[in-house]
Amino acid sequence: MKKIFYLLLFSCAFTFAQANRVEPPFWWSGMHNPELQIMFYGKNIAQYQPVCDGVVINNVIKTENPNYVFVTIDTKGLPSGELVFDFKNIKNKTAFSQKYMLKERKEEASQKNSFDASDVIYLLMPDRFANGNPDNDTSKELNEKADRSQPNGRHGGDIEGIIKNLDYLEELGVTAIWSTPLCEDNDKGYSYHGYAQSDVYRIDPRYGSNEDYVRLSSELKKRDMKLIMDYVTNHWGAEHWMYKDLPSYNWIHQFPGYSQSNYRMTTQFDPNASQTDARQCMDGWFVPSMPDLDQSNPLVLNYLTQNAIWWIEYADLDGFRVDTYSYNDKEGIAKWTKAITDEYPDFNIVGEVWMHDQAQMAYWQKDSKIAAIQSYNSYLPSVMDFTLHDAIGGVFNEDHSGWDAGMQRVYDNFTNDFLYPNVNSILVFMENHDTGRFNEIYKGDLNKYKMALTLIATVRGIPQIYYGSEIGMAGDKGKGDADIRRDFPGGWNGDSNNAFTKSGRTAQQQQFFEFTSKMLNWRKNKDVIHNGKTTHYLPDNNVYVYFRHNTKESVMVVMNNSSETRTFSTARFTENIKNYTTGTDVITGKKVNLANEISMEPKSVMVLELK
Template sequence: MRILKMNRLIWLPLIVFAAAIGSAAQNAPEVFKVDPPSWWTRSSLNPVRLMIRGKNLSGARVQALTRGFRVVGIPKVNERGTYILVDVAIAPIAQPGAARLRITTANGIARTSFEILAPLGRNGRFQGFSPADVMYLIMIDRFSDGDPTNNDPPQSRGIYDRKNKFYYHGGDLQGVIDRLPYLNDLGVTAVWLTPWYDNYDHPNQIELKEDKPSTGFHGYNPQDFYAVEEHFGSFAKLRELVDAAHRSGIKIIQDEVVNHTGPYHPWVDDPPTPTWFNGTKANHLKNVFQTWVLHDPRPVEELKRETMEGWFLDFLPDLNQKDPEVARYLIQNTLWWIGTTGLDGIRMDTWQYVPNTFWHDWTSALKREFPKFTVVGEVKDGDVVHTSYFQGGRVRDGADSGLDSLLDFPLFYAVRHAFAEGHRLDEVPKTLAKDYLYNNAEILVTLLGGHDDGRFMSEKGATLAGLKLANAFVLTTRGVPQLYYGDEIAMTGADEPTTRGDFPGGFPGDKRNAFSPTGRTREEQDLFEYIRKLTRLHTQLEPLKSGALINLYSSDQQYAYARTTKDAAVVVAINNDNKPITIAFEVGGARLVNGTRLADRLGSSKDVRVENGKLNVALPSRSAAIFVPR
């Protein structure tokens, strides 16, 4: 009995000790992810704030174990022990490669790494865009399938189906690389790609389309802000695309989202801070889209709050940029994509729903690191008063947003009304007459179409002649002209997602290849050649890239204007009527002297000559002319 008792006394501490070890092992810290995963030396933003996601991180201490890499300050750990927010400084002497981090808690140690990068060379990168460019919007999934092996990736099986208009169709980054020669031939100098963020890996049961699950093929519902969607390729493939585009003389513009996340982002059920979102999945405001209150000096505060803090469609979690940690995360994320890939510009989604104070900090950080970089914001509204309110250069809502450019939706609607629907053409110069409301109208992005609107050729009354005229105007007026993929061959599609149709010939098994002249119909080829002629004139003629816009003539269905620089002038005349007409107008504003002879570079009108300070221009029905002095 004494031996048995002694054995019990010996074994009891061992059992307790083993249980303690087991408990500690069970509660040992684990690291799942580090954001950002890398950063470069000699950055204007230093230290960098890391978000380390894992479990059992309560009470964690973080140590940097690599020369030239150190932890700054005291880490912050959220209440659930699932996130660490910690600053790390990267010294100029730090060598590119893996930097080691050790995370210690009372229950154990976890190790992870962070990549230190050499900064990318500036030559040919971070260029920005300007009115000298011709921009081309591509929805990645619907443009060209260059790598069928990523159509149904192992981590996201079952959401590729070309017969399902709401599923992935196979377009990818390799497809864009493959079509760079086509874009060069068309005259494109900048490509805007819809978001390439990693979206959810399964059907979306929250957002039903036609009573069926949808997917994130469009890219606007990110579940990881630091990863490339596997259906599109990899980060390495993105780098390859940017470099290949730059070698081809084409800039790359990223489509970014900072207003919201996708509904399946890990943050939704486990936010890094209590105020990471405006509301929670169970308790939040629904966005009412009453955007007029945003520039109202006497706003209805409830409406303003619902518009700024409400969740899009009642299910897209609204990020709270007033939380300093959210703001820091988003600012770093933008800088990371630019700094690691060499991007040239950003198109920012849903600009008006994010506070101006955040935008001020965001654009300031961006311009410090990349001074030539350009940003265009989406403010989808047809009212110039409303749209112009959001351009940078003036203090609004307590801060100057610093925004360079806007998508010119007021002009977009006027152009659609006139050239597609047959309304009065003078709606166009009347819209342009409000340019004084913008801080800089010359940098606005002028467009005919986009992925959120029905295509031009699906408008009631649209014709190929009208589409030609609309392109002639967009490619000769002030601003940065933007084309939408497929409009150069008159693709149709009245609503989502048919407006996001597959480019014919971009996918295995397509019956024809419209990337090639032999795969286009006669009408498509005629339109393609017309637009290509316009893009080349835009590139060749300096007044179309940088000249002042001067109105010369306006009536119900005719419009003439000049683009002038110090040394040159171009005169554009448009007849939107179904019958030919001769118009006469003074050209003194274009500084064209008597006797100057001008030729139509589009070839639809005869040469004209300045007489008594005027031009008499004979225009065929539904035609445009671009007159250049001989």
């Protein structure tokens, strides 16, 4: 009887043994890097040894947590199809089997048509953009429920809302969408921003499904538009399923326990920095609710790398924006970036390097000669031009130029372009989801908006605009993040103002929209703006003049940032005007004689196509 009892118990152990999670959930044959590390997660799964007929298993890693097994296989030469992993006990008997799918890769999947200087990126926060499917506003399985009355709560915007308004974005003239994170964020509150992710293989059900995300990508491709994912390598959220059962102590940074970052990114390259300060920047947590991932741990780094590649392949992504890039372990994040660009050579990744010095930002761009002094290469194709953003945030209220005031501040920003390895791959912007709203700073002044938008649309780099600015939306950063992340008017049933349609816009909203649309649609086919050279002239009386030119054409941009009408001779610009006699203003359609003088109204801009 006792023998029968133990046999039954043994049989039950086999029956209930299983992998509760397998990540990546599937993969593809024919990848550039044939090595694939599959994570199997289940109760005491490490007691079993995985085998797979016909598959070379290069490595099996078991950590101090018996609920994890990391299995590295060689997929080289493996056709698409189903693999079966048998998990053997100590007697070499199969306790359970786990199927795994290798899918057939799309032809030329590695040759991604990524975003570049020919694009204009539209940054939106999905929860605040448009609610296309009210049925998914709340999810029974997730903590925070929809409550639009709460400024920091979930408001119900979703992927369907984006899809339903793609015609609006196409009319506006943007060519790429960067959405703040859409993966599951199960924080109990303030979860709408998505940066505290709790499952990086799953779209948050309150936004839709993984299939909806793929559909968004497909709908964008039909319009020759691109999809950029906001990827977070530095941290997850405290509700992440893996944080609740860590694979290993060093999966996250511990001191032991919690310690906050000092946010001093300069310690990453400061030759005089103490090791303590440098560690506190890289390893300290961004905030208490976001456990800091240890990218120096090979298992963590490989998990993040494969997750990123999985999304690129699965959703046909066109680029990444990487959050808090310079807070990561610098060696680890360089390996992550290189692994992705090795798999997709033309794939663009822009990193958030929120610094206020061009040399410090240039350090983080791929092939930086500055970083090479320390034998470092981040392999990051693009960084964000925060110094230009700093200038834009105040310069249009400076009516008089000085040694370092007025348009001289904008001019000075471009004098340091020699520091960047690839100046055309820098993201230029007026604002984003973390900064003050331009139209709040400048009190809805359309003329100042026209100057700022023209600036980022015509200088070197990749322009990015923030949702709602194109209709004059404002928001006070001083009142908290929710105020700079207001709901787009018309995105919800019952909104009194629908700015997605011309008939629904106010007169002021239409003025903002018309100007933005005209400028962005003009820019679409202007190679001279995308890849041309820049020649600029020292501002005179707060009038700034620069030319974008190539061997075929030339564009002259003139900004009068003073509070007075300015009249100036064109003789000073002869080296760029050359034999051109007139210029047609893109904004007004008027012809301007270049022979003698140009007169401009206060706070105005002209974009002249030279003839």
